[in-house]
Amino acid sequence: MSRLSLIALCAAIALVAPARAELQAEQLSVETLPEKLPAHWVWVNDVAFFNMADGRAYLIDADNGRFVGMVSGGYGHGSLGLDPRGDRFVVPATFYSRGSRGDRTDVLTLYETKNLTPGTEIIIPAKKFSGIPFVGNSTLTDDGRFALIYNFTPEQSVTVANLDKGAVVGEFQTPGCGLIYPVGPRRFMMQCGDGSMQLALMDAEGKVTPGGVSKPLWTQEDLATEKAVRVGESRWMFFTYNSQVFIVDGAGKEPRVVDQWSLVGPNPDGWRVGGLQPSAYHTAQGRLYVLMHQGGPETRKDPGKQVWVFDLRTRKKIQQIDLETTATSIAVSQDAKPLLYATEFGVPTLNIYDAASGKKLRAVDQLGQTLTVIQPAPVQPAAMGR
Amino acid sequence: MTRLDRIAEILARQAARAISRRSILGRLGALASAASLPALPVARASAQAAKAPPGETGDPASCDYWRYCAIDGFLCSCCGGSVSSCPPGTEPSPITWVGTCRNPADGKDYVISYNDCCGKAACGRCICNRNEGDTPVYQPQGANDINWCLGTQSGIVYNCSTAVVLGAAG
Numbered sequence: 130m131s132r133l134s135l136i137a138l139c140a141a142i143a144l145v146a147p148a149r150a151e152l153q154a155e156q157l158s159v160e161t162l163p164e165k166l167p168a169h170w171v172w173v174n175d176v177a178f179f180n181m182a183d184g185r186a187y188l189i190d191a192d193n194g195r196f197v198g199m200v201s202g203g204y205g206h207g208s209l210g211l212d213p214r215g216d217r218f219v220v221p222a223t224f225y226s227r228g229s230r231g232d233r234t235d236v237l238t239l240y241e242t243k244n245l246t247p248g249t250e251i252i253i254p255a256k257k258f259s260g261i262p263f264v265g266n267s268t269l270t271d272d273g274r275f276a277l278i279y280n281f282t283p284e285q286s287v288t289v290a291n292l293d294k295g296a297v298v299g300e301f302q303t304p305g306c307g308l309i310y311p312v313g314p315r316r317f318m319m320q321c322g323d324g325s326m327q328l329a330l331m332d333a334e335g336k337v338t339p340g341g342v343s344k345p346l347w348t349q350e351d352l353a354t355e356k357a358v359r360v361g362e363s364r365w366m367f368f369t370y371n372s373q374v375f376i377v378d379g380a381g382k383e384p385r386v387v388d389q390w391s392l393v394g395p396n397p398d399g400w401r402v403g404g405l406q407p408s409a410y411h412t413a414q415g416r417l418y419v420l421m422h423q424g425g426p427e428t429r430k431d432p433g434k435q436v437w438v439f440d441l442r443t444r445k446k447i448q449q450i451d452l453e454t455t456a457t458s459i460a461v462s463q464d465a466k467p468l469l470y471a472t473e474f475g476v477p478t479l480n481i482y483d484a485a486s487g488k489k490l491r492a493v494d495q496l497g498q499t500l501t502v503i504q505p506a507p508v509q510p511a512a513m514g515r
Numbered sequence: 516m517t518r519l520d521r522i523a524e525i526l527a528r529q530a531a532r533a534i535s536r537r538s539i540l541g542r543l544g545a546l547a548s549a550a551s552l553p554a555l556p557v558a559r560a561s562a563q564a565a566k567a568p569p570g571e572t573g574d575p576a577s578c579d580y581w582r583y584c585a586i587d588g589f590l591c592s593c594c595g596g597s598v599s600s601c602p603p604g605t606e607p608s609p610i611t612w613v614g615t616c617r618n619p620a621d622g623k624d625y626v627i628s629y630n631d632c633c634g635k636a637a638c639g640r641c642i643c644n645r646n647e648g649d650t651p652v653y654q655p656q657g658a659n660d661i662n663w664c665l666g667t668q669s670g671i672v673y674n675c676s677t678a679v680v681l682g683a684a685g
Binding site: 178179180181182204205223225229230233258259260261263281282283306307308319320321322352353354355427428429430 | 587610634635636637639642644645646647648649650651652653654655660661662664665666669670671672673
Protein backbone atom coordinates (compact mmCIF):
# COMPACT_ATOMS: atom_id res chain seq x y z
CA MET A 130 0.00 0.00 0.00
CA SER A 131 1.38 3.39 -0.97
CA ARG A 132 1.88 5.99 1.71
CA LEU A 133 -0.88 8.08 0.20
CA SER A 134 -3.25 5.20 0.23
CA LEU A 135 -2.45 4.51 3.89
CA ILE A 136 -3.23 8.11 4.84
CA ALA A 137 -6.45 7.95 2.88
CA LEU A 138 -7.41 4.73 4.63
CA CYS A 139 -6.66 6.20 8.07
CA ALA A 140 -8.72 9.26 7.22
CA ALA A 141 -11.60 7.07 6.15
CA ILE A 142 -11.42 5.09 9.37
CA ALA A 143 -11.30 8.32 11.36
CA LEU A 144 -14.45 9.51 9.64
CA VAL A 145 -16.26 6.26 10.17
CA ALA A 146 -15.13 5.60 13.73
CA PRO A 147 -17.45 8.09 15.48
CA ALA A 148 -20.43 6.51 13.79
CA ARG A 149 -19.38 3.10 15.04
CA ALA A 150 -19.02 4.44 18.63
CA GLU A 151 -22.51 5.88 18.64
CA LEU A 152 -24.78 4.14 21.23
CA GLN A 153 -27.35 1.78 19.85
CA ALA A 154 -31.03 2.08 20.66
CA GLU A 155 -31.99 -0.22 23.56
CA GLN A 156 -34.92 -2.41 24.39
CA LEU A 157 -36.30 -1.78 27.89
CA SER A 158 -36.56 -5.04 29.75
CA VAL A 159 -37.46 -6.37 33.19
CA GLU A 160 -34.90 -8.27 35.23
CA THR A 161 -35.57 -11.85 36.25
CA LEU A 162 -34.16 -13.80 39.17
CA PRO A 163 -33.13 -17.39 39.92
CA GLU A 164 -35.89 -19.93 40.48
CA LYS A 165 -34.85 -20.36 44.09
CA LEU A 166 -33.28 -18.07 46.64
CA PRO A 167 -29.48 -18.52 46.70
CA ALA A 168 -28.05 -19.20 50.16
CA HIS A 169 -26.68 -15.67 50.62
CA TRP A 170 -29.77 -13.80 49.49
CA VAL A 171 -31.77 -12.25 52.27
CA TRP A 172 -35.12 -10.53 52.67
CA VAL A 173 -35.24 -7.48 54.94
CA ASN A 174 -38.71 -6.36 56.06
CA ASP A 175 -39.63 -2.71 56.64
CA VAL A 176 -42.76 -1.84 58.63
CA ALA A 177 -42.39 1.79 57.44
CA PHE A 178 -43.38 3.03 60.88
CA PHE A 179 -43.63 6.65 59.76
CA ASN A 180 -45.72 5.71 56.68
CA MET A 181 -47.34 2.51 57.78
CA ALA A 182 -49.62 2.03 54.80
CA ASP A 183 -46.48 1.55 52.71
CA GLY A 184 -44.74 -1.48 54.23
CA ARG A 185 -42.32 -3.42 52.08
CA ALA A 186 -39.55 -6.03 51.94
CA TYR A 187 -36.19 -5.74 50.19
CA LEU A 188 -34.22 -8.59 48.65
CA ILE A 189 -30.45 -8.30 48.96
CA ASP A 190 -27.60 -10.36 47.51
CA ALA A 191 -25.37 -10.32 50.57
CA ASP A 192 -22.32 -11.58 48.66
CA ASN A 193 -21.97 -8.25 46.93
CA GLY A 194 -24.47 -5.99 48.66
CA ARG A 195 -26.60 -5.66 45.55
CA PHE A 196 -30.21 -4.59 45.96
CA VAL A 197 -31.92 -7.29 43.90
CA GLY A 198 -35.56 -6.27 44.14
CA MET A 199 -38.45 -5.69 46.50
CA VAL A 200 -42.12 -6.32 47.13
CA SER A 201 -44.74 -3.96 48.46
CA GLY A 202 -46.57 -4.97 51.61
CA GLY A 203 -49.59 -3.33 53.12
CA TYR A 204 -50.46 -1.44 56.28
CA GLY A 205 -48.17 -2.38 59.17
CA HIS A 206 -46.20 -4.87 57.11
CA GLY A 207 -44.88 -7.83 59.10
CA SER A 208 -42.82 -10.46 57.35
CA LEU A 209 -43.00 -12.83 54.40
CA GLY A 210 -44.10 -16.44 54.38
CA LEU A 211 -41.14 -18.07 52.65
CA ASP A 212 -41.70 -21.50 51.14
CA PRO A 213 -38.92 -23.78 52.47
CA ARG A 214 -37.99 -24.58 48.85
CA GLY A 215 -37.21 -20.91 48.28
CA ASP A 216 -39.13 -20.69 45.02
CA ARG A 217 -42.26 -18.90 46.19
CA PHE A 218 -43.50 -16.83 49.10
CA VAL A 219 -46.57 -15.17 50.52
CA VAL A 220 -47.00 -11.52 51.45
CA PRO A 221 -49.71 -11.19 54.14
CA ALA A 222 -51.09 -7.67 53.96
CA THR A 223 -53.79 -5.29 55.13
CA PHE A 224 -55.13 -2.60 52.80
CA TYR A 225 -57.69 0.17 53.12
CA SER A 226 -59.76 1.09 50.09
CA ARG A 227 -58.91 4.78 50.48
CA GLY A 228 -55.39 4.41 51.74
CA SER A 229 -55.81 5.48 55.34
CA ARG A 230 -59.57 4.85 55.56
CA GLY A 231 -62.42 3.00 53.90
CA ASP A 232 -62.99 -0.72 53.75
CA ARG A 233 -60.31 -3.00 55.15
CA THR A 234 -59.13 -5.97 53.13
CA ASP A 235 -56.65 -8.52 54.45
CA VAL A 236 -55.12 -10.59 51.68
CA LEU A 237 -52.40 -13.14 51.09
CA THR A 238 -50.58 -12.61 47.81
CA LEU A 239 -48.42 -15.35 46.33
CA TYR A 240 -45.20 -14.45 44.55
CA GLU A 241 -42.62 -16.48 42.69
CA THR A 242 -39.01 -15.73 43.52
CA LYS A 243 -38.04 -15.71 39.87
CA ASN A 244 -40.10 -12.65 38.97
CA LEU A 245 -41.45 -11.03 42.17
CA THR A 246 -44.76 -10.51 40.37
CA PRO A 247 -48.03 -10.62 42.36
CA GLY A 248 -49.87 -13.85 41.62
CA THR A 249 -52.77 -15.61 43.30
CA GLU A 250 -54.62 -13.60 45.93
CA ILE A 251 -56.45 -15.16 48.88
CA ILE A 252 -58.76 -12.83 50.78
CA ILE A 253 -58.62 -13.70 54.49
CA PRO A 254 -60.65 -12.50 57.49
CA ALA A 255 -59.73 -8.86 58.18
CA LYS A 256 -58.34 -9.67 61.61
CA LYS A 257 -54.61 -10.05 61.03
CA PHE A 258 -52.49 -8.96 63.99
CA SER A 259 -51.27 -5.40 63.61
CA GLY A 260 -48.26 -4.25 65.58
CA ILE A 261 -44.53 -4.74 65.85
CA PRO A 262 -43.66 -7.80 63.76
CA PHE A 263 -42.61 -11.05 65.43
CA VAL A 264 -41.66 -14.39 63.95
CA GLY A 265 -44.87 -15.84 65.38
CA ASN A 266 -47.24 -13.46 63.57
CA SER A 267 -47.55 -15.53 60.42
CA THR A 268 -45.78 -18.37 58.70
CA LEU A 269 -46.14 -21.24 56.27
CA THR A 270 -46.36 -24.88 57.26
CA ASP A 271 -43.10 -26.77 56.84
CA ASP A 272 -44.21 -28.21 53.52
CA GLY A 273 -45.19 -24.76 52.25
CA ARG A 274 -48.74 -25.86 51.58
CA PHE A 275 -50.66 -23.80 54.14
CA ALA A 276 -50.30 -20.23 55.37
CA LEU A 277 -51.00 -19.63 59.06
CA ILE A 278 -51.97 -16.14 60.16
CA TYR A 279 -52.29 -14.98 63.77
CA ASN A 280 -55.37 -12.82 64.37
CA PHE A 281 -55.88 -10.37 67.21
CA THR A 282 -59.11 -8.37 67.47
CA PRO A 283 -58.37 -8.64 70.58
CA GLU A 284 -59.96 -12.05 70.48
CA GLN A 285 -57.32 -14.46 69.28
CA SER A 286 -57.60 -16.90 66.40
CA VAL A 287 -55.61 -18.39 63.54
CA THR A 288 -56.54 -18.23 59.87
CA VAL A 289 -55.42 -21.13 57.67
CA ALA A 290 -55.19 -20.79 53.90
CA ASN A 291 -54.42 -23.52 51.37
CA LEU A 292 -51.89 -22.00 48.99
CA ASP A 293 -52.19 -24.70 46.32
CA LYS A 294 -55.97 -24.30 46.18
CA GLY A 295 -55.82 -20.54 46.63
CA ALA A 296 -58.53 -20.66 49.28
CA VAL A 297 -59.10 -20.07 52.97
CA VAL A 298 -59.52 -23.28 54.95
CA GLY A 299 -61.00 -21.49 57.93
CA GLU A 300 -60.57 -19.31 60.96
CA PHE A 301 -59.99 -21.23 64.18
CA GLN A 302 -60.49 -19.74 67.64
CA THR A 303 -57.56 -20.02 70.02
CA PRO A 304 -58.94 -18.48 73.22
CA GLY A 305 -56.26 -17.28 75.61
CA CYS A 306 -53.39 -18.28 73.35
CA GLY A 307 -51.75 -16.81 70.31
CA LEU A 308 -48.74 -16.54 68.00
CA ILE A 309 -47.68 -19.45 65.81
CA TYR A 310 -44.60 -21.66 66.26
CA PRO A 311 -44.55 -24.60 63.80
CA VAL A 312 -43.31 -27.90 65.22
CA GLY A 313 -43.95 -30.22 62.31
CA PRO A 314 -45.79 -30.30 59.01
CA ARG A 315 -49.24 -30.22 60.58
CA ARG A 316 -48.82 -28.87 64.09
CA PHE A 317 -47.81 -25.67 65.82
CA MET A 318 -47.47 -24.27 69.33
CA MET A 319 -48.96 -21.08 70.77
CA GLN A 320 -48.08 -18.93 73.79
CA CYS A 321 -50.81 -18.44 76.37
CA GLY A 322 -51.46 -15.65 78.83
CA ASP A 323 -50.70 -17.67 81.95
CA GLY A 324 -47.25 -18.67 80.72
CA SER A 325 -48.31 -22.05 79.38
CA MET A 326 -48.13 -23.19 75.77
CA GLN A 327 -50.72 -25.03 73.74
CA LEU A 328 -50.45 -27.31 70.74
CA ALA A 329 -52.67 -26.92 67.68
CA LEU A 330 -53.11 -29.87 65.36
CA MET A 331 -54.00 -29.68 61.67
CA ASP A 332 -55.59 -32.37 59.55
CA ALA A 333 -54.68 -33.05 55.95
CA GLU A 334 -57.09 -30.37 54.77
CA GLY A 335 -55.64 -27.79 57.14
CA LYS A 336 -58.43 -27.72 59.71
CA VAL A 337 -57.14 -26.92 63.19
CA THR A 338 -58.14 -28.64 66.42
CA PRO A 339 -56.79 -27.70 69.85
CA GLY A 340 -54.02 -29.87 71.23
CA GLY A 341 -52.52 -30.38 74.66
CA VAL A 342 -51.75 -27.53 77.03
CA SER A 343 -48.63 -27.45 79.13
CA LYS A 344 -48.46 -26.20 82.68
CA PRO A 345 -47.08 -22.64 82.95
CA LEU A 346 -43.54 -22.86 81.65
CA TRP A 347 -42.22 -19.53 82.94
CA THR A 348 -43.08 -17.34 85.89
CA GLN A 349 -45.04 -14.10 85.80
CA GLU A 350 -41.98 -12.42 87.32
CA ASP A 351 -39.73 -13.47 84.45
CA LEU A 352 -41.88 -14.00 81.37
CA ALA A 353 -40.61 -15.40 78.10
CA THR A 354 -40.82 -12.95 75.23
CA GLU A 355 -42.36 -13.56 71.80
CA LYS A 356 -38.91 -13.28 70.21
CA ALA A 357 -38.25 -16.98 69.91
CA VAL A 358 -35.98 -18.86 67.53
CA ARG A 359 -36.53 -22.30 66.04
CA VAL A 360 -33.79 -24.74 66.97
CA GLY A 361 -35.17 -27.99 65.56
CA GLU A 362 -38.08 -29.41 63.63
CA SER A 363 -40.17 -29.64 66.79
CA ARG A 364 -38.22 -27.27 69.04
CA TRP A 365 -38.20 -23.56 69.73
CA MET A 366 -36.01 -21.57 72.08
CA PHE A 367 -37.62 -18.83 74.17
CA PHE A 368 -35.83 -16.11 76.11
CA THR A 369 -37.11 -14.54 79.32
CA TYR A 370 -36.65 -10.91 80.31
CA ASN A 371 -33.68 -12.01 82.45
CA SER A 372 -32.11 -14.09 79.68
CA GLN A 373 -33.13 -17.51 80.89
CA VAL A 374 -33.51 -19.80 77.90
CA PHE A 375 -36.17 -22.49 77.56
CA ILE A 376 -36.16 -25.04 74.77
CA VAL A 377 -39.74 -26.17 74.26
CA ASP A 378 -40.52 -29.34 72.29
CA GLY A 379 -43.87 -29.73 70.53
CA ALA A 380 -43.55 -33.30 69.24
CA GLY A 381 -45.53 -34.91 72.07
CA LYS A 382 -49.06 -34.58 73.43
CA GLU A 383 -48.34 -31.18 74.88
CA PRO A 384 -45.46 -28.68 74.75
CA ARG A 385 -42.75 -29.50 77.25
CA VAL A 386 -39.50 -27.91 78.33
CA VAL A 387 -36.60 -30.14 77.37
CA ASP A 388 -33.79 -27.82 78.43
CA GLN A 389 -33.43 -24.67 80.47
CA TRP A 390 -30.48 -22.56 81.59
CA SER A 391 -29.22 -19.01 81.87
CA LEU A 392 -27.41 -17.36 78.99
CA VAL A 393 -25.73 -14.93 81.34
CA GLY A 394 -24.79 -17.21 84.26
CA PRO A 395 -24.90 -16.40 87.98
CA ASN A 396 -23.21 -13.01 87.60
CA PRO A 397 -24.88 -11.38 84.62
CA ASP A 398 -23.48 -7.90 85.33
CA GLY A 399 -26.54 -6.44 83.62
CA TRP A 400 -26.05 -8.37 80.38
CA ARG A 401 -29.34 -9.16 78.73
CA VAL A 402 -30.85 -10.38 75.46
CA GLY A 403 -32.46 -7.46 73.65
CA GLY A 404 -33.93 -6.24 70.42
CA LEU A 405 -36.72 -6.99 68.00
CA GLN A 406 -35.22 -10.15 66.48
CA PRO A 407 -32.47 -10.84 68.99
CA SER A 408 -31.42 -14.36 68.09
CA ALA A 409 -30.57 -16.64 65.21
CA TYR A 410 -29.70 -20.31 64.89
CA HIS A 411 -27.44 -22.02 62.37
CA THR A 412 -29.00 -25.44 62.03
CA ALA A 413 -26.14 -27.45 60.55
CA GLN A 414 -23.50 -25.97 62.87
CA GLY A 415 -25.71 -26.00 65.96
CA ARG A 416 -24.71 -22.43 66.75
CA LEU A 417 -26.92 -19.92 68.51
CA TYR A 418 -26.35 -16.20 67.92
CA VAL A 419 -27.76 -13.84 70.55
CA LEU A 420 -27.81 -10.04 70.54
CA MET A 421 -26.68 -8.73 73.93
CA HIS A 422 -26.52 -5.43 75.78
CA GLN A 423 -26.33 -4.22 79.38
CA GLY A 424 -29.40 -2.81 81.13
CA GLY A 425 -32.41 -3.53 83.33
CA PRO A 426 -35.45 -5.70 82.49
CA GLU A 427 -37.18 -2.72 80.87
CA THR A 428 -34.42 -2.66 78.23
CA ARG A 429 -35.40 -6.01 76.72
CA LYS A 430 -36.20 -4.35 73.37
CA ASP A 431 -33.10 -2.17 73.33
CA PRO A 432 -30.38 -2.54 70.70
CA GLY A 433 -27.20 -4.47 71.37
CA LYS A 434 -23.68 -4.24 70.05
CA GLN A 435 -22.41 -7.68 70.99
CA VAL A 436 -23.43 -10.99 69.50
CA TRP A 437 -22.70 -13.94 71.76
CA VAL A 438 -22.31 -17.24 69.94
CA PHE A 439 -23.13 -20.48 71.75
CA ASP A 440 -22.65 -24.11 70.83
CA LEU A 441 -26.12 -25.38 71.58
CA ARG A 442 -24.91 -28.90 72.27
CA THR A 443 -22.55 -27.82 75.05
CA ARG A 444 -24.29 -24.52 75.95
CA LYS A 445 -20.80 -23.00 75.96
CA LYS A 446 -20.16 -19.51 74.67
CA ILE A 447 -17.66 -20.10 71.92
CA GLN A 448 -17.36 -16.72 70.28
CA GLN A 449 -18.19 -13.05 70.70
CA ILE A 450 -18.80 -10.78 67.75
CA ASP A 451 -18.44 -7.07 68.41
CA LEU A 452 -20.70 -5.37 65.91
CA GLU A 453 -19.45 -2.10 64.48
CA THR A 454 -22.85 -0.51 65.10
CA THR A 455 -25.78 -1.41 67.36
CA ALA A 456 -28.54 -3.69 66.10
CA THR A 457 -32.10 -4.71 66.99
CA SER A 458 -32.36 -7.63 64.52
CA ILE A 459 -29.91 -10.35 63.62
CA ALA A 460 -30.12 -13.40 61.38
CA VAL A 461 -27.67 -15.93 59.96
CA SER A 462 -27.54 -17.64 56.57
CA GLN A 463 -27.82 -21.43 56.70
CA ASP A 464 -24.96 -22.49 54.43
CA ALA A 465 -21.49 -23.77 55.29
CA LYS A 466 -19.94 -20.30 55.12
CA PRO A 467 -22.60 -18.37 57.00
CA LEU A 468 -23.14 -14.65 56.93
CA LEU A 469 -24.46 -12.75 59.92
CA TYR A 470 -26.97 -10.03 59.10
CA ALA A 471 -27.69 -7.09 61.41
CA THR A 472 -30.08 -4.14 61.22
CA GLU A 473 -31.33 -1.53 63.67
CA PHE A 474 -34.92 -0.25 63.72
CA GLY A 475 -34.80 3.31 62.41
CA VAL A 476 -31.43 2.97 60.67
CA PRO A 477 -31.70 2.29 56.91
CA THR A 478 -28.74 -0.08 56.66
CA LEU A 479 -28.18 -3.83 56.40
CA ASN A 480 -24.80 -4.79 57.85
CA ILE A 481 -23.23 -8.04 56.68
CA TYR A 482 -20.61 -9.90 58.74
CA ASP A 483 -18.65 -13.10 58.24
CA ALA A 484 -20.29 -15.22 60.95
CA ALA A 485 -17.16 -17.34 61.47
CA SER A 486 -14.64 -14.53 61.91
CA GLY A 487 -17.00 -11.77 63.04
CA LYS A 488 -15.44 -9.46 60.47
CA LYS A 489 -17.69 -6.93 58.83
CA LEU A 490 -17.78 -7.53 55.09
CA ARG A 491 -20.04 -4.86 53.73
CA ALA A 492 -23.12 -2.72 54.34
CA VAL A 493 -26.14 -1.92 52.20
CA ASP A 494 -27.25 1.64 52.85
CA GLN A 495 -30.29 3.71 51.82
CA LEU A 496 -32.39 0.70 52.71
CA GLY A 497 -35.88 1.78 53.71
CA GLN A 498 -36.86 3.30 57.01
CA THR A 499 -37.68 1.08 59.99
CA LEU A 500 -36.27 -2.39 59.38
CA THR A 501 -37.77 -5.25 61.37
CA VAL A 502 -37.53 -8.97 60.64
CA ILE A 503 -34.61 -10.33 58.60
CA GLN A 504 -35.38 -13.51 56.63
CA PRO A 505 -32.42 -15.39 55.12
CA ALA A 506 -32.92 -17.97 52.39
CA PRO A 507 -34.79 -20.82 54.13
CA VAL A 508 -33.70 -24.37 54.79
CA GLN A 509 -35.95 -27.37 54.49
CA PRO A 510 -37.27 -28.05 58.01
CA ALA A 511 -36.62 -31.77 57.52
CA ALA A 512 -32.95 -30.86 57.45
CA MET A 513 -33.26 -29.25 60.87
CA GLY A 514 -33.26 -32.55 62.75
CA ARG A 515 -34.84 -32.93 66.12
CA MET B 516 -56.09 -6.00 98.13
CA THR B 517 -53.23 -6.81 95.82
CA ARG B 518 -51.91 -4.32 93.34
CA LEU B 519 -53.27 -6.36 90.46
CA ASP B 520 -56.70 -6.45 92.03
CA ARG B 521 -56.58 -2.71 92.40
CA ILE B 522 -55.69 -2.25 88.74
CA ALA B 523 -58.44 -4.63 87.69
CA GLU B 524 -60.92 -2.77 89.82
CA ILE B 525 -59.96 0.56 88.30
CA LEU B 526 -60.18 -0.80 84.80
CA ALA B 527 -63.49 -2.50 85.37
CA ARG B 528 -64.94 0.66 86.88
CA GLN B 529 -63.70 2.77 84.03
CA ALA B 530 -64.96 0.27 81.53
CA ALA B 531 -68.42 0.26 83.04
CA ARG B 532 -68.50 4.02 82.93
CA ALA B 533 -67.08 4.56 79.50
CA ILE B 534 -68.25 1.81 77.30
CA SER B 535 -71.56 0.70 75.89
CA ARG B 536 -72.69 -2.80 76.65
CA ARG B 537 -73.01 -3.63 73.00
CA SER B 538 -69.43 -2.80 72.30
CA ILE B 539 -66.73 -5.39 71.84
CA LEU B 540 -65.36 -4.24 75.16
CA GLY B 541 -68.16 -5.85 77.02
CA ARG B 542 -66.31 -9.11 76.48
CA LEU B 543 -63.02 -7.68 77.52
CA GLY B 544 -63.49 -6.05 80.88
CA ALA B 545 -59.99 -5.46 82.07
CA LEU B 546 -58.70 -4.42 78.69
CA ALA B 547 -61.00 -1.45 78.49
CA SER B 548 -59.98 1.94 79.73
CA ALA B 549 -61.18 5.44 80.21
CA ALA B 550 -60.09 7.42 77.25
CA SER B 551 -63.02 6.60 75.05
CA LEU B 552 -64.66 9.43 76.96
CA PRO B 553 -64.22 12.56 74.91
CA ALA B 554 -61.74 14.96 76.42
CA LEU B 555 -63.15 18.22 77.69
CA PRO B 556 -62.51 21.34 75.58
CA VAL B 557 -60.58 22.87 78.42
CA ALA B 558 -58.24 19.92 78.45
CA ARG B 559 -57.61 20.28 74.74
CA ALA B 560 -56.86 23.98 75.07
CA SER B 561 -54.29 23.44 77.78
CA ALA B 562 -52.74 20.62 75.80
CA GLN B 563 -51.43 22.89 73.10
CA ALA B 564 -48.97 24.46 75.51
CA ALA B 565 -47.55 21.00 76.34
CA LYS B 566 -47.22 21.99 79.97
CA ALA B 567 -47.35 19.48 82.77
CA PRO B 568 -50.78 19.43 84.41
CA PRO B 569 -51.04 20.59 88.04
CA GLY B 570 -49.42 18.15 90.42
CA GLU B 571 -46.95 16.99 87.79
CA THR B 572 -43.55 18.05 86.58
CA GLY B 573 -41.79 17.57 83.26
CA ASP B 574 -42.51 18.14 79.61
CA PRO B 575 -45.36 16.08 78.07
CA ALA B 576 -43.71 16.56 74.69
CA SER B 577 -40.57 14.78 75.91
CA CYS B 578 -40.09 11.02 75.97
CA ASP B 579 -38.73 11.15 79.53
CA TYR B 580 -42.00 12.57 80.91
CA TRP B 581 -43.07 10.33 83.79
CA ARG B 582 -46.36 9.09 82.29
CA TYR B 583 -44.58 7.57 79.30
CA CYS B 584 -42.84 4.77 81.25
CA ALA B 585 -44.46 2.05 79.09
CA ILE B 586 -45.40 3.93 75.91
CA ASP B 587 -44.54 3.00 72.34
CA GLY B 588 -45.28 5.35 69.48
CA PHE B 589 -45.66 9.01 68.60
CA LEU B 590 -46.58 11.36 71.46
CA CYS B 591 -49.97 13.00 70.88
CA SER B 592 -48.63 15.99 72.82
CA CYS B 593 -46.47 16.68 69.74
CA CYS B 594 -49.25 15.92 67.25
CA GLY B 595 -52.08 18.33 68.04
CA GLY B 596 -53.36 16.46 71.09
CA SER B 597 -52.12 16.07 74.64
CA VAL B 598 -51.47 13.35 77.21
CA SER B 599 -55.22 13.03 77.62
CA SER B 600 -56.65 14.15 74.29
CA CYS B 601 -56.45 13.02 70.69
CA PRO B 602 -55.57 15.35 67.80
CA PRO B 603 -58.49 16.90 65.88
CA GLY B 604 -60.30 14.48 63.61
CA THR B 605 -58.78 11.33 65.06
CA GLU B 606 -60.67 8.65 66.96
CA PRO B 607 -59.52 7.43 70.39
CA SER B 608 -59.05 3.69 70.74
CA PRO B 609 -61.52 2.42 73.32
CA ILE B 610 -59.23 -0.40 74.43
CA THR B 611 -55.54 -0.34 75.03
CA TRP B 612 -52.64 -1.40 77.19
CA VAL B 613 -51.89 0.00 80.63
CA GLY B 614 -48.72 0.67 82.54
CA THR B 615 -47.86 1.72 86.06
CA CYS B 616 -45.67 4.80 86.36
CA ARG B 617 -44.36 6.74 89.35
CA ASN B 618 -45.16 10.46 89.45
CA PRO B 619 -42.00 12.18 90.68
CA ALA B 620 -44.04 15.12 91.93
CA ASP B 621 -45.83 13.11 94.64
CA GLY B 622 -43.89 9.84 94.65
CA LYS B 623 -47.06 7.82 93.98
CA ASP B 624 -47.62 5.09 91.38
CA TYR B 625 -50.42 5.64 88.90
CA VAL B 626 -52.12 3.37 86.39
CA ILE B 627 -51.65 4.93 82.95
CA SER B 628 -53.79 4.04 79.96
CA TYR B 629 -51.98 4.45 76.64
CA ASN B 630 -54.92 4.94 74.32
CA ASP B 631 -54.00 5.28 70.67
CA CYS B 632 -55.54 7.96 68.46
CA CYS B 633 -56.57 6.57 65.11
CA GLY B 634 -57.87 7.22 61.63
CA LYS B 635 -55.05 9.34 60.26
CA ALA B 636 -51.56 8.32 59.14
CA ALA B 637 -48.68 8.18 61.62
CA CYS B 638 -48.01 11.63 63.07
CA GLY B 639 -44.30 10.96 62.86
CA ARG B 640 -43.28 13.35 65.67
CA CYS B 641 -41.76 12.62 69.09
CA ILE B 642 -41.33 8.88 68.65
CA CYS B 643 -40.95 7.30 72.08
CA ASN B 644 -40.48 3.72 73.26
CA ARG B 645 -40.16 2.89 76.95
CA ASN B 646 -40.91 -0.52 78.36
CA GLU B 647 -41.21 -0.41 82.15
CA GLY B 648 -43.54 -3.28 83.02
CA ASP B 649 -44.41 -3.88 79.37
CA THR B 650 -45.62 -7.44 78.76
CA PRO B 651 -45.35 -9.79 75.75
CA VAL B 652 -48.26 -9.64 73.32
CA TYR B 653 -49.65 -12.93 74.67
CA GLN B 654 -50.52 -10.82 77.72
CA PRO B 655 -52.10 -8.04 75.66
CA GLN B 656 -53.39 -5.88 78.50
CA GLY B 657 -49.84 -4.70 79.19
CA ALA B 658 -48.33 -5.00 75.70
CA ASN B 659 -47.26 -1.89 73.84
CA ASP B 660 -46.23 -3.74 70.65
CA ILE B 661 -49.86 -4.10 69.61
CA ASN B 662 -51.60 -1.56 67.38
CA TRP B 663 -54.52 -0.74 69.66
CA CYS B 664 -56.44 1.15 67.00
CA LEU B 665 -58.10 -2.21 66.32
CA GLY B 666 -61.04 -1.25 68.56
CA THR B 667 -62.07 1.86 66.63
CA GLN B 668 -64.57 2.51 63.88
CA SER B 669 -61.75 4.10 61.87
CA GLY B 670 -59.83 0.87 61.59
CA ILE B 671 -56.23 0.20 62.50
CA VAL B 672 -54.63 3.32 61.06
CA TYR B 673 -52.46 4.64 63.91
CA ASN B 674 -51.77 8.35 64.48
CA CYS B 675 -50.32 8.82 68.00
CA SER B 676 -50.50 7.67 71.63
CA THR B 677 -51.86 9.34 74.77
CA ALA B 678 -51.07 8.63 78.42
CA VAL B 679 -54.21 9.01 80.50
CA VAL B 680 -54.15 8.75 84.31
CA LEU B 681 -56.71 6.15 85.38
CA GLY B 682 -56.01 6.43 89.09
CA ALA B 683 -53.52 5.68 91.84
CA ALA B 684 -52.10 2.18 91.59
CA GLY B 685 -52.46 1.75 95.34
